[in-house]
Amino acid sequence: MSAPQHGATWSAAVSATLHCLTGCAIGEVLGMVIGTAFGWSNAPTIVISILLAFVFGYALTMRGVLRAGVSFRAAVRVALAADTVSILVMELVDNAVLVVVPGALDAGLASWLFWLSLAFALAVAFVVTVPVNKWMIGRGRGHAVVHEYHH
Structure with missing residues (x-):
């Protein structure tokens, strides 16, 4: 039998x-x-x-859940359950891509290289994370736990 x-x-x-x-x-x-x-190096x-x-990922989820009248503590639990894996996958992929693009992190905020690399890294992370979220939602996890609070 398959999962619901x-x-x-x-x-x-x-x-x-x-x-x-x-x-x-x-x-x-x-x-x-x-x-x-602050002139920090790449690692920090x-x-x-x-x-x-x-x-910010948790805060965006909590905003909607709190609006539904849920307590702060319960909203934190919902956000942790809904977003942790998704954000983790997105951040791992996004930062891995940024690290391997030559000069991206050292380019600085005024450089097109930085912004294009960041956009590319986020796009790759998005593509990788969609199937992860689909799998989780299909098993009643991830963003599936937020759906009961949507109006």
Whole structure:
């Protein structure tokens, strides 16, 4: 017997991944701006970018869940269950791509190389993460746990 399907359409997976991408992109860009502003090397800049990607990814989910009248503690649990794997996959892929593009991280915020590399890295991460989200939603995990709070 197969696992029950919980709205595991490609459309649902793309929607969940776009949500994840939004939080990751905000965190990535803010982290790069902070790292550049403070003159940090690549490693701490990547770490702050990843941390902020998780913060903004979780915050975006929590915003909707809190609006549905759920307590803060319950909203945190929902966000952790809904987004952790998706953000983790997206961040691993995104940062791996950025690291392997020659000169991308050293290019700086004023460089087209940096911005094009970041856009490319996020696009690759999106493509890799969509099937992960589809698989998770199909098993009642990931963004499937948020659906009961949508109006």
